[in-house]
Amino acid sequence: MVEQVAENIYRIGVPLPGNPLKELNSYFIRGTDSDLLIDTGFRRQTCQQALEEGLAELGSDPARRDVLLTHLHSDHAGMADLFVGPGRHVYMGKVDMERLDTFLRRRGPDPRELRFISEGFPTDLVRAVSEVNPASQETVPCIDGSFQGLEDGDVLRTGEYELKTLLVPGHTPGNCMFWVEEQGIMFSGDHILFDITPNITEWSGVDDALGAYLDSLRKVKGYPVKLTLPGHRKTGDYRARIEHLLSHHQKRLEEALSVVRAAPGLTAYEIAGKMTWKIRANSWEDFPMVQKWFAVGECLSHLDYLRRRDKVRREEKDGLWRYEAI
Ligand SMILES: [Zn+2]
Incomplete structure (x- = not known):
């Protein structure tokens, strides 16, 4: 067209x-x-x-x-x-x-x-996503x-x-x-x-x-x-x-921070599962895996932003990063 x-x-x-x-x-x-x-x-x-x-x-x-x-x-x-x-x-x-x-x-x-694995993304899912992700296959x-x-x-x-x-x-x-x-x-x-x-x-x-x-x-x-x-x-x-x-990301930052505050000790993967997404799925478990990948990436960019501004910190426990509010 x-x-x-x-x-x-x-x-x-x-x-x-x-x-x-x-x-x-x-x-x-x-x-x-x-x-x-x-x-x-x-x-x-x-x-x-x-x-x-x-x-x-x-x-x-x-x-x-x-x-x-x-x-x-x-x-x-x-x-x-x-x-x-x-x-x-x-x-x-x-x-x-x-x-x-x-x-x-x-x-x-x-x-x-x-990084995604260290942030709680299941290893088998990372493998599965990389096989179908057009980033590497269709360029x-x-x-x-x-x-x-x-x-x-x-x-x-x-x-x-x-x-x-x-x-x-x-x-x-x-x-x-x-x-x-x-x-x-x-x-x-x-x-x-x-x-x-x-x-x-x-x-x-x-x-x-x-x-x-x-x-x-x-x-x-x-x-x-x-x-x-x-x-x-x-x-x-x-x-x-x-x-x-600009205001959309401000709200998303507030949302991410409130998830971290309400449940300290979660991984980024778990935090992403508690944020709201415009995807038709009944639960975080039902999210299509590629969309899960994008959601976690997006969540991480918000957590990185909050970390750089001393709003949250992360600590490694058993090989995974876990977040808490400062
Ligand atoms: Zn693009």
């Missing part, structure tokens, strides 16, 4: 079957000497077919096509190498590019899985010479549009938005979504992912955005949405 969203900018809906996000918004900018495709979809037959059909409908010539990725997640980066033109570039934030490279080259145990095979890293402030030009890179860590450590000042257009990726809350999880090597996310929201709040083009679902009022996301 292709829809025009601005002069020479089109949205191609790439279905994400079985995923609560439903669809990826891939954006195609028709330029003069080259075209730019922003985000691609999981490396999966359904996604590839939809994107190919959309681009064919727009008469996109692969030889003219550069690809731009908002972040490393596989529903955005998964097919970058399949859609970039020969000799052309895949641009993405340098921080995420290096992280994705490390992830793809890793042979030993995943530090993230080790680009490697970071090759076509990839080019972007720094905060770097500018890309396509036709009448100038896209300025804004490094907004949080959703991923090197997450980027792209700001088109002249036309007031913000490609917000997954930093700002409108009818779903961006997932903020813990990241190995990042002390305080949620703190970084909230700082990144505040940093970009003042931009005079006329049209936001998000990575998933619908657009909406930019500034009102940022205000809402």
Whole structure:
């Protein structure tokens, strides 16, 4: 499905079957000497077919096509190498590019899985999740010479549009938005979504992912955005949405803290089970395992935030971290 969203900018809906996000918004900018495709979809037959059909409908010539990725997640980066033109570039934030490279080259145990186990996530479930998680199964095979890293402030030009890179860590450590000042257009990726809350999880090597996310929201709040083009679902009022996301996380922080206060000594896995989630399941035990993984990651980013601000502390007992309020 292709829809025009601005002069020479089109949205191609790439279905994400079985995923609560439903669809990826891939954006195609028709330029003069080259075209730019922003985000691609999981490396999966359904996604590839939809994107190919959309681009064919727009008469996109692969030889003219550069690809731009908002972040490393596989529903955005998964097919970058399949859609970039020969000799052309895949641009993405340098921080995420290096992280994705490390992830793809890793042979030993995943530090993230080790952390989840130490936070109470059952070991057998960690194994099961890693086998079905699209993060590792449905993404680009490697970071090759076509990839080019972007720094905060770097500018890309396509036709009448100038896209300025804004490094907004949080959703991923090197997450980027792209700001088109002249036309007031913000490609917000997954930093700002409108009818779903961006997932903020813990990241190995990042002390305080949620703190970084909230700082990144505040940093970009003042931009005079006329049209936001998000990575998933619908657009909406930019500034009102940022205000809402800030207060949403404030409430989630209060909720996490009150769970820790009411029942000291729980693991993060158990705390996540006592928080409220927008998932249709009768109990924490009935949660689909991949959703459990996301819920615990999100809970951990809130606990890390509270820990950094001396609201909670954790202590190791029998190999598991257990939390209590300070
Ligand atoms: Zn994402």
